[in-house]
Every structure is written in C-alpha cells, then in structure tokens.
Amino acid sequence: MSPASKSQVHMKSAPSCAPETYAEIARILYAKTGINLPADNGSLVVSRLVKHLRALNLSDFESYLRWVGQPEHSEDLNTMISSLTTNTTRFYREPYHFDIFVEQQLPELMRKAKNGERIRLWSAGCSSGEEPYSLAATLLYHWPDVANYDVRILATDICAPALQTAESGRYPKGRLDAVPEPIRKLMLAEAHENDEMFTMPQAVRQLITVRYLNFMEPWPTKGPFQTIFCRNVAIYMDDKVQLTIWSGLIDLLPPQGLLFIGHSERLPPSQTDRVKLIDRTTFRRG
Numbered sequence: 001m002s003p004a005s006k007s008q009v010h011m012k013s014a015p016s017c018a019p020e021t022y023a024e025i026a027r028i029l030y031a032k033t034g035i036n037l038p039a040d041n042g043s044l045v046v047s048r049l050v051k052h053l054r055a056l057n058l059s060d061f062e063s064y065l066r067w068v069g070q071p072e073h074s075e076d077l078n079t080m081i082s083s084l085t086t087n088t089t090r091f092y093r094e095p096y097h098f099d100i101f102v103e104q105q106l107p108e109l110m111r112k113a114k115n116g117e118r119i120r121l122w123s124a125g126c127s128s129g130e131e132p133y134s135l136a137a138t139l140l141y142h143w144p145d146v147a148n149y150d151v152r153i154l155a156t157d158i159c160a161p162a163l164q165t166a167e168s169g170r171y172p173k174g175r176l177d178a179v180p181e182p183i184r185k186l187m188l189a190e191a192h193e194n195d196e197m198f199t200m201p202q203a204v205r206q207l208i209t210v211r212y213l214n215f216m217e218p219w220p221t222k223g224p225f226q227t228i229f230c231r232n233v234a235i236y237m238d239d240k241v242q243l244t245i246w247s248g249l250i251d252l253l254p255p256q257g258l259l260f261i262g263h264s265e266r267l268p269p270s271q272t273d274r275v276k277l278i279d280r281t282t283f284r285r286g
C-alpha cells in the first residue's frame, strides 16, 4: 500500500453538516443563549463540534442532533452549546477601560466603602476569567487593604470549561505579556519561578465569585453593581437580545455606576438616554 493510500485509510474525514441540520443547531443555540450564528456557516459547526460528535461515537450531524435533543443527554447539549460560544479573551483587553476605572471611579468607590457601603463589580460574560482577574488585580494594586471592606467582583458566564478555568485562577505566564508591569508582578506574587503556569494570588482570588449566569434565563442577581464590564458578548447577539442585555444591565447600575462595553459595541437608541457616554465605550448612569 502506498503511503498516501495508507493515510487515507487512517484519516477519518469530518462529516459535513447539511444546511437544514446547521439551521436547527443555530436555532437551538439562539433559543438557549441568544447567540446568532451567521447564516449557512456549516464549516464552523463542523470544526467546533466534530470532536464531541466523535467522542459520542456518532457518525453524522443528524444523529448528533437527535442525541443532544434527548432529555437524558442534557449534559451533551450543554457541551454543544459551550463548544459554539466564542471565548476569546485576554488579560487587560482594551486596557483604557482599566485606566478609566482607576481615574474616574475608584476614588469614589473607596470613599463609599470606607463609609460602610457595599461595593459590587460585575464581569458579565467573563469567559475564562482574564477580565475579572485584571479588574481584581487593578483594585488590589491601587487599594492594598481592599479586603478590609465589603468589595466583591461577580464573574459570570455560560461556558462550563471557561468557568472552570476562571474558578481555578490558573493560567500560562505567557498570557501576561500585555499586562502593565506592576500588575503583572502582583499577579505573579505566588508563582514558582520555573513553572510555565501560575495561580493568581489568594488576595486577588478572594475578591472574585465565579458563577454560571445566562442572559437568556432569569438573572439570579438584584444588584446594584457600581461597575459592570460586559464586553464583547452582545456583539454575537441580534438587536432584540442586545436590548434585553443592555437594558437589564443598566437597570442594575445605581446612579453614577459605570458600564464598560466592547470597542465595537453600541447601546441601542432606547438606552442612550438612561446613561451618559463619559469616555471610550464607557457609560455613566445619571
């Protein structure tokens, strides 16, 4: 047998995803998460789901769809949904937001906390945790005795593997390249010199609570949150779902609370009267 034909025997080609199967997967994803997949992008579904399909020993996407549709396979349905979410994130992504937070809000939060007020920050759609840890480390750097006050960061997402990473607080050191030096140093305070991975220091981790929260289900929080980061989440949703997210988040902001959104996101016209744009993609509730 020639090498080429040998490899043909061993390489299983990925099954294709018929347009109607893709449409049904997209419909389920939208109903569960509000994520709007681009029309007719079967190759995305194949690349994201083929590993799961194979692990289940199924041969095609029609059988896969039937499988995840059975009530006893709800865990597999969750895996399908997690596999279709886009979890791209970075420490200190859109770094100007952290400067705006420090310069335009932190002094007021410190004053309020010292007066005994409860301070809550929310990283909504936190993916694997780089955003809430960037916020927590920034807080701790500028406010070393923050632990003496009632200050916490809620970090939420729907993707179970991403939430597990966020909960572990463990990352490759290489992911810290874009982090400002003093914050990087703080994040590495408990790292072992020769390890490629590090765990966030306890003082940073204890500021964060990691939870599952799906914007398409009732939100198990009443707020208020003085600071909300919801960045690069709504970008995957249509106008209707975006309105649910933005109006729900603004409802949870107290007067003077800040909402930080992704650099390519926009608030819908019905919400722009409720907040004031104070800086790049940063809004203050009046």
Ligand SMILES: C[S@@+](CC[C@H](N)C(=O)[O-])C[C@H]1O[C@@H](n2cnc3c(N)ncnc32)[C@H](O)[C@@H]1O
Binding pocket: 032, 033, 034, 035, 085, 086, 087, 088, 089, 090, 093, 124, 125, 126, 127, 128, 131, 156, 157, 158, 159, 162, 213, 214, 215, 216, 230, 231, 232, 233, 262
């Ligand atoms: C691209 S990441 C953004 C992470 C981070 N905010 C950032 O800007 O780097 C988008 C996150 O939104 C989450 N997401 C998608 N649909 C959601 C929903 N319905 N409710 C809550 N989170 C959702 C995804 O699981 C994903 O982790």
